[in-house]
Amino acid sequence: MPETETTILLAAKTVFLRKGLEAASMQDIAVEAGISRTLLHYYYRTKETLFRAILVHAVSEIIPRIASIVETDLPLMTKIERVVDNYLQLLLDDPLLPHFFVIEIRRDPQVLVELIRSRSGNFGALHRVQQQIADELRIPVPAKHALAHLFTSVYGLVLFPFLAKPALDEVFFGDDPQAFPRFMQAQKPIILAMLASLMKTPPAAPANGSPKAKKQNSPRRSPAPRR
Amino acid sequence: MPETETTILLAAKTVFLRKGLEAASMQDIAVEAGISRTLLHYYYRTKETLFRAILVHAVSEIIPRIASIVETDLPLMTKIERVVDNYLQLLLDDPLLPHFFVIEIRRDPQVLVELIRSRSGNFGALHRVQQQIADELRIPVPAKHALAHLFTSVYGLVLFPFLAKPALDEVFFGDDPQAFPRFMQAQKPIILAMLASLMKTPPAAPANGSPKAKKQNSPRRSPAPRR
DNA sequence: ACGGGGTTTGACAGATGTGTCAAACAGGAA
DNA sequence: TTCCTGTTTGACACATCTGTCAAACCCCGT
Numbered sequence: 001m002p003e004t005e006t007t008i009l010l011a012a013k014t015v016f017l018r019k020g021l022e023a024a025s026m027q028d029i030a031v032e033a034g035i036s037r038t039l040l041h042y043y044y045r046t047k048e049t050l051f052r053a054i055l056v057h058a059v060s061e062i063i064p065r066i067a068s069i070v071e072t073d074l075p076l077m078t079k080i081e082r083v084v085d086n087y088l089q090l091l092l093d094d095p096l097l098p099h100f101f102v103i104e105i106r107r108d109p110q111v112l113v114e115l116i117r118s119r120s121g122n123f124g125a126l127h128r129v130q131q132q133i134a135d136e137l138r139i140p141v142p143a144k145h146a147l148a149h150l151f152t153s154v155y156g157l158v159l160f161p162f163l164a165k166p167a168l169d170e171v172f173f174g175d176d177p178q179a180f181p182r183f184m185q186a187q188k189p190i191i192l193a194m195l196a197s198l199m200k201t202p203p204a205a206p207a208n209g210s211p212k213a214k215k216q217n218s219p220r221r222s223p224a225p226r227r
Numbered sequence: 228m229p230e231t232e233t234t235i236l237l238a239a240k241t242v243f244l245r246k247g248l249e250a251a252s253m254q255d256i257a258v259e260a261g262i263s264r265t266l267l268h269y270y271y272r273t274k275e276t277l278f279r280a281i282l283v284h285a286v287s288e289i290i291p292r293i294a295s296i297v298e299t300d301l302p303l304m305t306k307i308e309r310v311v312d313n314y315l316q317l318l319l320d321d322p323l324l325p326h327f328f329v330i331e332i333r334r335d336p337q338v339l340v341e342l343i344r345s346r347s348g349n350f351g352a353l354h355r356v357q358q359q360i361a362d363e364l365r366i367p368v369p370a371k372h373a374l375a376h377l378f379t380s381v382y383g384l385v386l387f388p389f390l391a392k393p394a395l396d397e398v399f400f401g402d403d404p405q406a407f408p409r410f411m412q413a414q415k416p417i418i419l420a421m422l423a424s425l426m427k428t429p430p431a432a433p434a435n436g437s438p439k440a441k442k443q444n445s446p447r448r449s450p451a452p453r454r
Numbered sequence: 455a456c457g458g459g460g461t462t463t464g465a466c467a468g469a470t471g472t473g474t475c476a477a478a479c480a481g482g483a484a
Numbered sequence: 485t486t487c488c489t490g491t492t493t494g495a496c497a498c499a500t501c502t503g504t505c506a507a508a509c510c511c512c513g514t
Contacts (some may be wrong), residue, residue: 042491294488
């Protein structure tokens with residue numbers, strides 16, 4: 001018999017990630033959680049409150065891991081490899097996250113960007129690496145936008161398959177739930193090869209594929225937001 | 228004084244592309260069109276009817292152009308260049324299309340895929356080129372999924388910047404409405420370079436859309452990751 | 455001026471959604 | 485037992501949404 005609050009958060013995550021704030025209803029979440037709708041309001045007074053909890057949790061789950069990689073002194077391509085690796089692990093567990101962020105980036109970009117900034121350590125440090133990225137790119141771009149070019153390339157390649165997953169299932173994978181994860185494992189070296197081809201400096205070591213990667217789950221559950 | 232029906236379709240497109248079927252309301256569309264909500268029901272009896280008109284129009288605007296390119300006998304990389312070029316032209320005019328399709332692919336993949344099939348000429352022909360794509364790819368993948376790998380790579384690179392546009396505006400471009408189109412022009416050779424790096428056969432000619440001739444020495448030094 | 459047909463609107467019914475409230479239901483302390 | 489406190493629910497008020505209908509409107513031919 002799990003705690004009511006964790007039940008609520010789990011159900012809310014499922015529903016919000018699939019539909020976004022606007023299209024999701026408290027009724028949807030109550031049914032998903034198997035409780036009465038009123039109880040949702042008891043724990044989280046409004047839909048926005050509950051949504052905010054899910055949003056903060058989702059951002060906090062991803063951003064710090066990525067920020068800590070970016071802030072290291074590793075070579076650029078090594079950072080990219082680790083970032084891609086981290087995202088793939090995370091997204092294979094939560095394939096709806098890209099869809100959720102796409103919806104919310106459109107609905108209220110300001111709030112979302114601000115939240116990401118707040119969980120990024122010194123996000124401003126990113127602007128300091130812009131020149132560095134511009135120097136490393138084989139194709140010349142204005143330094144001011146070098147980070148944007150790299151960002152859209154990396155995130156486009158990594159996130160898009162998850163956005164298109166329902167169509168891929170329909171056309172290529174049928175009902176086999178293992179097919180998509182296997183596909184993404186095969187896609188990973190393709191992604192890294194494309195990104196590596198942008199760099200002047202070739203990657204240091206092959207080091208890809210799936211080495212002794214320990215299965216790692218997030219060991220911490222942080223299920224207790226306050227109302 | 229434009230025709231009421233075109234006014235309605237234009238407003239419906241604006242609202243549906245931004246919010247998708249579920250989150251959009253007939254009221255939203257009526258306000259956008261500057262008419263009464265009842266009038267929408269006069270021209271299109273239900274919301275689904277109106278939505279269907281927009282969906283069919285959006286698909287018909289894109290898919291035949293792409294299908295006609297794919298069905299030619301051009302070399303693979305040439306096809307890709309033309310597909311990318313066509314999408315960029317189209318999406319710079321309608322930057323919300325990727326967002327719309329992402330929402331609707333999740334809401335009802337079956338209907339959308341079926342509609343795309345119906346506008347693709349012989350969509351089945353795509354499966355015939357799978358082996359061809361697999362042979363051309365530098366990184367070995369099962370032929371059955373070769374098209375899926377190429378599809379996610381191309382579409383991820385091309386569509387994602389439009390999905391992330393609100394965040395890019397917020398972080399990089401500020402209020403300058405010209406910045407994003409310029410950015411995409413600069414991103415285009417990056418996209419093509421990444422895709423070309425996947426191919427065994429190098430692209431035939433530079434043949435770049437950018438009028439500024441860039442004397443780019445052929446970057447043959449492609450690091451080929453071995454596994 | 456007079457009809458008449460296509461166009462447009464206000465008003466309504468019924469469904470669904472959010473948020474509040476008081477009452478019912480625990481289960482442990484005194 | 486009774487009391488108390490935290491949990492859960494049903495019922496309500498209010499807003500919004502969809503779809504229908506009859507009435508009003510406009511414009512053109514007669």
